[in-house]
Amino acid sequence: MSNMWKEFKAFAMGGNMFDLALGFIIGIAFAALVESLANDILLQLVAAIFGTPDFTALSFTLNDAEIRYGSFLTVLIQFLLLALVLFGIVKLLKRFGMGNFRAQGQQECPYCKEFVAIDAIKCKFCTADIEPGQLEEEDVELLKKREGWQNPNDGIA
Known part of the structure; x- marks a missing residue:
């Protein structure tokens, strides 16, 4: 006891x-x-x-x-x-940069079929460029450097 x-x-x-x-x-x-x-x-x-x-x-x-x-x-x-x-x-x-407000969840990489974060822009397994399932503001500049990438929010008021 x-x-x-x-x-x-x-x-x-x-x-x-x-x-x-x-x-x-x-x-x-x-x-x-x-x-x-x-x-x-x-x-x-x-x-x-x-x-x-x-x-x-x-x-x-x-x-x-x-x-x-x-x-x-x-x-x-x-x-x-x-x-x-x-x-x-x-x-x-x-x-103000306070708190952890990252997207939650996973998506499947279309190339290697492994699961990565929903806001991932590159697969951590096969290193392929992937489209994020949820776009984060800080990733827009990285995505603009990709050839032919179009922001899905362009033209939306």
Whole structure:
């Protein structure tokens, strides 16, 4: 029993557990901050424009069933504002070089059929030039040096 207690204590007091706990606590605080910005500031701007921050009173009756579309609209607007705030924060952090915002996932190399990162521009196995499945801003200059490469975003406003 004593040995089991020592193992548990080493596990509970280990660096990974504290890192996880700290990340969890910071995540909760960050979520509260983003939610407050979306609901207490941006949703209040919606209230200033439409006269109410809450559309839950909007409904209609169909065959004795109350369809509360206003509640759905309120949740939809809250979601969109929250997504907008998160998008803005990620873009801001990315601009200042903070955080790891690399693309996640893999794609198959068309030449050797090995899996490489989704944003890879060269296969690490056969060294063939490949088209990235997701284009990163910093890779555009490298890709422009390729003969005949066309940016898929050219001409898109």
